[in-house]
Amino acid sequence: MKMLVIRVYILIAMGLNIGIASAADLEAGFMGMQWTSPAVHHEELTQLYEKDNVVYYTQSRIVHMINEIPVPDVIYGFYEDRFFAVYINLESEDVFGEFRKYLKSQYGNPRKSFSVKTGETVYKWKQGKVKIKLKTNEENYRMKLSFYYLPLSQKLNEERMEKFHDRSLQFFPIRKDKKPERIPLLRF
Numbered sequence: 200m201k202m203l204v205i206r207v208y209i210l211i212a213m214g215l216n217i218g219i220a221s222a223a224d225l226e227a228g229f230m231g232m233q234w235t236s237p238a239v240h241h242e243e244l245t246q247l248y249e250k251d252n253v254v255y256y257t258q259s260r261i262v263h264m265i266n267e268i269p270v271p272d273v274i275y276g277f278y279e280d281r282f283f284a285v286y287i288n289l290e291s292e293d294v295f296g297e298f299r300k301y302l303k304s305q306y307g308n309p310r311k312s313f314s315v316k317t318g319e320t321v322y323k324w325k326q327g328k329v330k331i332k333l334k335t336n337e338e339n340y341r342m343k344l345s346f347y348y349l350p351l352s353q354k355l356n357e358e359r360m361e362k363f364h365d366r367s368l369q370f371f372p373i374r375k376d377k378k379p380e381r382i383p384l385l386r387f
Contacts, residue, residue: 225326225327225329225346226326226327226328226329228282229282229285229346232275232282233282234281234282234283234328234329234348234351235281235282235283235348235350235351236281236282237277237280237281237282238254238256238277238280238282239280241256241275241282243258243260243261244256244257244258244275245257245258245259247274252278252279253276253277253278253355254276254277254280255274255275255276255277256274256275256276256277257272257273257274257275258273258275261273263287268290268291268294270287270288270289270290270294272286272287272288273285273286273287274286274287274288278351278352278354278355279351281351282348283347283348283351283352283355284345284346284347284348284352285345285346286343286344286345287343287344287345288341288342288343289342289343289344290342292340292342295333295335295342298333298344299322299333302322302324302331302333306324306325306326306331307324309322309323309324309333310322310323310324311323317336318336318337318338318339319334319335319336320334320335320336320337321333321334322334325349328348328349328350329346329347329348329349330346330347330349330352331344331345331346331347332344332345332347333345
């Protein structure tokens with residue numbers, strides 16, 4: 200019986216309204232939205248909030264379903280008004296597990312990492328120019344599935360790192376042309 204339920208979950212995941220599609224479809228976009236398309240081409244989007252040059256939207260008139268479980272938090276990210284990311288908050292461990300199995304069957308074994316600082320386990324796949332991340336945090340039971348169009352997400356990450364680097368100089372005031380005094384922290 201348990202195997203039947205698992206197979207049903209997989210079949211549902213494959214035909215989701217959320218649109219996890221074949222590799223070729225994923226390379227083109229997500230749920231009919233082409234990567235890099237501007238937000239104005241998607242009338243069904245409702246703006247949630249904006250941070251710097253990234254605007255986040257939802258489809259307020261649509262509730263996506265996975266096996267009769269509503270998935271209300273599907274968020275679309277636009278960087279410099281170009282579609283680059285999808286964030287899906289998952290509220291069921293069963294759905295999380297089925298996504299992990301499905302993604303593994305479609306894209307192979309993921310790279311897996313764990314952050315002690317955040318308590319997150321992250322599974323990563325790469326399909327052409329798209330990165331897929333499946334995250335879980337055992338401490339607060341938060342789970343998220345994300346899709347990133349790499350040419351734009353990498354540009355955004357580089358931009359954010361430059362801002363961080365500029366701010367981080369206050370913590371590392373040693374100039375490149377100066378040699379700092381070397382003092383050992385420990386001796387062995």
